[in-house]
Amino acid sequence: MSGEVLINLTPMETRVALVENGVLQEALIERSRRRGIVGNIYKGKVVRVLPGMQAAFVDIGLERAAFIHAHEVMPPGTPLDEQQTIGQLLHEGQALVVQATKDPIGSKGARLTTHLSIPSRYLVYMPDSPHHGVSQRIEDERERERLKALLDSSVAEQTLEVTGGFIVRTAAEGVGDEELKGDMHFLLRLWRKVSERKVIATPQSVIYDDLPLFMRTLRDVMRDDIEKVRIDSRENFVKLVEFAEEFMPDAVERIEYYPGERPIFDLYSVEDEIQKALGRKVQLKSGGYLVIDPTEAMTTIDVNTGGYVGHRNLEETIFKTNLEAATAIARQLRLRNLGGIIIIDFIDMNDVEHQRQVLRVLEKALERDHAKTKCTGVTELGLVQLTRKRTRESLEQTMCEACPTCSGRGTLKTPETVCYEIFREILREERAYSAETYMVLASQPVVDRLLDEESAAVADLETFINKTIRFQVEQHYSQEQYDIVLM
Incomplete structure (x- = not known):
């Protein structure tokens, strides 16, 4: 499988596209006014302790206070009988x-932990944990043993004091002794600087800033199958090469400056794919389709x-559609950066072997996902449950906001419904006040219906209250909006 990374940089935002076999798989966006903070280390101030939730709110200098749970304050692996309450661990005003x-x-603030970790290309350093380990994604037992031995020898040969533990990242598979030692030395030097800043930093300030998105991508995404990294900013191309060197x-050698006349995201139709990823419906090549609905809970x-009718029988048609859907769903989760609980309603399959095969294809496709995913199998209702770790906003949350007309519901009251609300409101006003005439201000579709389909009802109402009702179109009113003026 061949891959490319495309990086589009402007003063306002950075956009990164990960393309595999000519198809967009991931799109990352970071705005200069709203940079991601995952990985940043802060000196915060406890502003509120919540014993009922075993948590606290911490001010780290952002618009909203951040949230930390008691288990993120206690040392990792604390035995159950030695665990303390949040009130014993923290108090208001504490740095x-x-x-x-x-x-x-x-509407939720950032999530925090006191279990600090700093990543590099091949290692993650955890200064407060004595544990050494190897990423679970490296499955080859011989390679795991080799990396453990390299890690132990690198720790033993370090000239700087090693107080914490290291985790070997997936990218370290196949690397040699020198690379691990170099990474370890860099992390220990970096931690020394962070430790110095911790002492002098004031509350609500940043102690350590993670790398900007375009460098972070090179560090975290770069694999052997990535053939090129193209970047359309000459200034940042130089920075990226220096970082890589x-x-x-x-x-x-794989980093290239892209000076092309076409925008870099027009390659592989990246721009079009991002626009499609904001929609609910995803078309499958067979003619079937997915409908994706993110909600607050899941x-x-x-x-x-859809339009796929198959060639042999119904069960085979359903099976092929579900197989294609499984691969497409794994891609959409990465592309849209959907996290939390995910429920998939595949088309019902009677054949148990078909169910197993579809599940295997889904799990295989999810293996390439950098976010941690866990598939819990098929429920009694035939639904597939899985969870995907959420650390950043989804693509939709980054690029969109709730519709001001429907407040994010996705539906509007029909003109018919609004007409009947207006009739009830006029009756209410008539009982409370005395007016000669009523002027109804409403949107064009509502006024059109009042003057056409509901004209008989309007006449009956005028007769009942013995008053005249007039109508006026307000072009800037939404379909649900109206006002009744007493004249």
Whole structure:
């Protein structure tokens, strides 16, 4: 599988596209006014302790206070009988060094932890944990043992004091002794600087800023199957090459400056794919389609055969549609960056073997996802449940806002419904006040209906209250909006 990374940089935002075999798989967006904070380390101030939730709110200098749970304050692996309450761990006004694990999403503040970790290309350093380990995504047992041995020897040979633990990242698969030692030395030097800043930093200030998106992408996404990294900013191309020369020398030759006349995101129709990813409906090549609905509690995905009628029988048609849908769903989760609980309603299959195969295809497709996913199998109702770790806003949350007309409901009251509300309001006003005439201000569709389909009802109402009712179109009114003026 061949891949490319496309990086589009402007003073206002950075956009990154990960393309595999000519198809967009991931789109990352970071706005200069609203940069992601995951990985940043802050010196915060506890502003409220919540014993009922075993949590606290911490001011780290953002618009909304961030949230930290008691288990994120206690040392990792604390035995159950030694665990303390949030009231014993924190008090209001206390200074606390924390790290952001989730960006603020919607109306929720950022999520924090005191279990600090700093990543590099091949390692993650955890200064407060003595544990050494290897990423679970490296499955080859021989490779795991080799990396553990390299890690232990690198720790033993370090000239700087090693107080914490290291986790070997998936990207380290196949690397040698020198690369791990170099990464370890860099992380220990960086931690020394962070430790110095912790002492002098004032509350509600940043102690450590993670890399900007375009460098973070090179560090976290770069794999052997990534053939090119194209960037359309010459200034940042130089920065990226310098960063690669210091930390990822094997990637330098694959980084290219893109001076093309066409916008870089027009390659592989990236711009079009991003626009499609904002819609509910996803067309499948067979003629079937998905309907994706994110809600506050979970995301639901419905699979439909649509125009696909198959060639042999109904069960085979359903099976093929579900197989194609499984691959498409894994891609959409990455592309839209959907997280939390995800419920998939595949088309009902009677054949148990078909169910297993569809589940295997879904799990196989999810293996390429950098976010942690867990599939819990098929429920009694035939639904597939899975969870995907959410650390940043989804593509829709980054690019869109709730519709001001329907307040995010996705539906509007019909003109008929609004007409009947107006009739009831006029009767209410008539009982409370005395007016000669009523002037109804409403949108064009509502006034049109009042003068046409509901004209008989309007005449009956005028007769009943013995008053004249007039209508006036207000072009800037939404369909649900109206006012009744007493004259």
